[in-house]
Amino acid sequence: MKSENYFINHKSQWCPGCGNFPILSALKKALAKLNIKNENAVVVSGIGCSGKIPHYLKTYGFEGVHGRVLPVATGVKLSNNDLTVIGCAGDGDGYGIGGNHLIHAMRRNIDITYIVHNNQIYGLTTGQVSPTTSLNFKSKTTPFGNIENPLNPLSIALSSGATFVSRGFSGRLDHLVNLIVKGIKHKGFSLIDVFQPCVSFNYLNTYDWFEKRIYDLQKTKHNTNDLFAAHKKTLEENKLPIGILYQIKKPTYDSLLPQIKKQSLVKQNISKVNINPLLKELE
Amino acid sequence: MERNEVIIKIGGPAGSGVNSLGHILSKFLQREGLYIYSSKDYPSLIKGGHNTYTVRAESKKIESSLDHIDILIALDEKTIDLHSNELSKNGAIICDSSFKIKGKTGVHLSPIPIKQLSKKFNGKYINSITAGACLGLLQLDLTILDKILKQIFSGKSEKIIKDNILAAKLSHDYVLKNFKYNFPHKIKKIKSPLKIFLSGNEAVALASIKAGCKFISAYPMTPATSILHVMANNDQKYNIVVKQTEDELAAINMAIGASFTGVRSMTATSGGGFALMTEALGLAGISETPLVIIESQRAGPSTGLPTYTDQSDLRFVLHASQGEFPKIVLCPGDIEECYHQTFHAFNLAEKYQTPVIVMIDKTLSESYSTINYPNNNLKINRGKLLSNEQASKIKNYKRHQFTQDGISLRAIPGQKNCYHICSSYEHDETGFTSEDPINRMKMLEKRERKLEKAGKEIKGYKIHGKNSKNLVVSWGSCKTPILETQELMKNKFSLLQIICVSPFPSKEVKNILNKSKNLIIVEGNQTAQLAGIIKEKIGIDIKNKILKYDGRPFSVDYIHNELKKRLK
Helix, strand or coil, X not given: CCHXXXXXXXXXXXXXXXXXXXXXXXXXXXXXXXXXXXXXXXXXXXXXXXXXXXXXXXXXXXXXXXXXXXXXXXXXXXXXXXXXXXXXXXXXXXXXXXHHHHHHHHHHCCCCEEEEEECCCECCCCCECCCCCCCCCCCCCCCCCCCCCCCCHHHHHHHCCCCEEEEEECXXXXXXXXXXXXXXXXXXXXXEEEECCCCCCCCCCCHHHHHHHEEEHHHCCXXXXXXXXXXXXXXXXXXXXXXXXXXXXXXXXXXXXXXXXXXXXXXXXXXXXXXXXXXXXXX | CCECCEEEEEEEEECXXXXXXHHHHHHHHHHCCCEEEEEEECCCCCCEEEEEEEEEEECCCCCCCCCCXXXXXXXXXHHHHHHHHHEEXXXXXXXXXXXXXXXXXXXXXXXXXXXXXXXXXXXXXXXXXXXXXXXXXXXXXXXXXXXXXXXXXXXCCHHHHHHHHHHHHHHHHHHHHHCCCCCCECCCCCCCCCCEEEEHHHHHHHHHHHCCCCEEEECCCCCCHHHHHXXXXXXXXXXXXXXXXXXXXXXXXXXXXXXXXXXXXXXXXXXXXXXXXXXXXXXXXXXXXXXXXXXXECECCCCCECCCCCCCCHHHHHHCCCCCCCCEEECCCCHXXXXXXXXXXXXXXXXXXXXXXXXXXXXXXXXXXXXXXXXXXXXXXXXXXXXXXXXXXXXXXXXXXXXXXXXXXXXXXXXXXXXXXXXXXCECCCCCECCCHHHHHHHHHHHHHHHHXXXXXXXXXXXXXXXXXXXXXXXXXXXXXXXXXXXXCCCCCEEEEECEEECCCHHHHHHHHHHCCEEEEEECCCCCHHHHHHHHXXXXXXXXXXXXXXXXXXXXXXXXXXXXXXXX
C-alpha cells in the first residue's frame, strides 16, 4: 500500500515547520508498509497540537479529552482486538495530565502503539512548561526559569514493565517510520517517545539542537534485551540515543482474556443472552 | 395471636459473620414461601466496628423496613445494649450463654451455648449454630437447610455442608428442648412459585448482562462496588471484559472507547467517582457515544458517610459536565425497577447515542428483596447502528449527519467506507472540528432534538393510587416505604413517582399536580432537590416537605408518622 492511501484533504492547523508533520508522514508510511486497511486502523488522540493528528488521516479516529488517550485506546483494543490501535499524545497530555494511565497501560502490556509527540512545551496554550521541559527554561509560567526537574519518560517506561521502549526524532523520517513499523508489529505496549521540535514556543530544543546530540542506538552494540543497559541509556544527557532501547516478549493483556480468544467482543451476538442460570442461583 | 411474619436483626462486629448469617436466614425464610426484605447497616471499616443485618419476612411482597424488630441475634454484648430497645413485645434475644444480659421486661431471653456447641467443630460454624437456634425459635424444621447451604456454600465439600447442618441441628434441638415460652412468630410454609432474592446491585448487573453489555470498566467505590463483582464472577460465562481501572477517569474513558468500537459498555460508581467522570460525560455527549453509567448515591459531600444512603446527587448528576448536551437520567424505585431501568438504559443509550445515567442509592444497591422472575422477553434495540453490510454500501458517510430526530447513522471501526473521527471538539457533520457559528448552533440543536424524542418514548413517572386530593411526590428508594404507608393509611394519598428526571415529563407532572389539593414531597436530602426541579420546570412550589438526611433510609414508620401529622 502507498502512504497516499491514508491522505485526507483536510487543512492542517499546525505551524509551518512543526515537528508534527514528520510524525504524520511517518505514521502514514508505517501503516502503508504494514498494509493496514484504512478501516482497521484507529488513531486515538487527546488534546494539544498532537491531538489534531486523527484529522489528517483516512482511518477511524477518536479525539478525546485531555490526558485520556490510553483509556480510550484500551477500550477500543479490548472491544475489537483485530484493529490496529495507535495512541498519539503530547508530553503534557501523555506525561502530565495522563501520566497515571501510561504507567498502568505499560504494566498491563495492552497491545497499543503509543506515540508521544514530545516537544517539551505546551504549544497549543502558547508556551508554558511541560513535564519534560528542561531545568531553567524560561516560559510564560516560568519567567525566571523552570525550577522543576524534567521527568524521564523512558526510565519510567522501563520501571513500569513496558515491553517496547523507544525514541524517535522528527528530523529522521526514515528512522521514525521504521520505529513505528516495529512498534505496531510488537505484540504488547510500545512506547515511542518522539523528539518533536516546537518551532513556535520552544526556542531551546530546536532541530539543530537535536541534530548535534542524537545518535542511532542500533548502530552501536546496544543489546535491546538488556534491561540494565536500557536504563543506563535513559540517563544519557549530552548525547541522546534514538532507536529501540528495550524490547522483550511478554503475553499481552488481551491475549490473557479467554473472553475474546475466539471472537472479539464486537463480533459477539448479543440478541439472545440467557441469564436463567444466574437467576436460578438466586432462588 | 400467631403471626406469619418476623423481623430479625443480627448485630456484631464487622467480619463476625453478620452478613452470612443474615443471608442464610433470608434464603431459608424465602424458601418457606415468604417475601423477604433485608438491609445492611455498617461503618466504613473491615474488622471491628458494629454491623447489623436486618431480615424482614412477610407473607406479602415488601421492600422497606420498619422501626421494630422481633428477634435480636447478638453476636456480641454491644448489640444487646444498642438494639434491645427496638424489640417488639414478646420479642426474643438470641445470644451466647456467656453474655451478660440485664433482665428486660417482656423480652424472651434465649441464651444458647453457641461457643460450647462450636467446640465440636473446632470452634467453627457459629453461623449455622446461630441460624439453627433462630429457626428453632420460629418453630421451623431444618429439612430445607441442606439445599440452602449447598447453594450458598457452592464449591465447598459435602463434609463441610454436613457438619454445618449437624451444627444447626444441635442448637435447633437445644432451643426446642429448653425454651417453652410461647413465641408469637410462627412461620408457616406458603406454597408459591419459586422467586428470586437479590440486591439492587445484582439486579443492575444481571440486567446489564441480559442487555448484552460486553464491557464494564470501573473503580471500586461503595455502594456500587458489588456490580463490578457480579460482572467479574460471570465474565467468562458471558464473555464480558471486566476491567478494574486505575481511577474513575480511566473507567469512563475506557467505556467510551469500547462503545465507540460498537460494544455495549458501562461503568458504575458513586458520587465521588462520578465527580471524576464528569469531564468525559460531556465527551460522550458531544461525540454522540452511547454509554450507561450507574450512580449509586451515598452521603456526601467528599468522603461523607461512605456506607450510608442519601439522595443528594440528583442536581449534581443532572447538571454534571460543562456545556449543554442531552443526558438521560433514570431513577428506579425498587429492585425490579433497577432491573428494568438498567436494561432500558442500554437501549436508550444506543438509540439516542448519548449517555444514560441510572441513579440508585445505597439503600437500593445493598438491600435484598424477594421478587418474581423478571420478564424474559425484553428486546434489544441498537438504534441506528449500521451492520457491516449496510455500512459497505454507504457513500460519503457523515457520522453526525443532521436529521429530523437528531439521530445519525452510527458506523464503527472495522467497517469499510465509513471511517470518520469522533471528537471532543465541536464538529461538522463529518466529525471534523468546526468553530463555525451556524454549524455550532445546528449541532447543539441536533443533539437536543434527541432528548425531545426520548421524552416522547420514556414514561418518566408512575402514579400509584387513586386519591386525587392528597398527592405525595417522590423518587428512588423512597417509593417502597411510601407505598407500604399508603396501604397502612388506606389509600389516603396517591404517590407520584418520578422515574425519569431528564428528559423531565413536565407536561404530565404539571397536569397531575394541578389536580391535587395537598402536595407533599418526600426526599432523602436536605434541600428537596426534586421539589426544586419541579418548581423550575413547571412553576409549582411544593411547600410541604418530608426530608431525611441522616444517612439512614426512610422506614415505613417514619413516613407513616410524618404523613399522619400532615394528612389529618
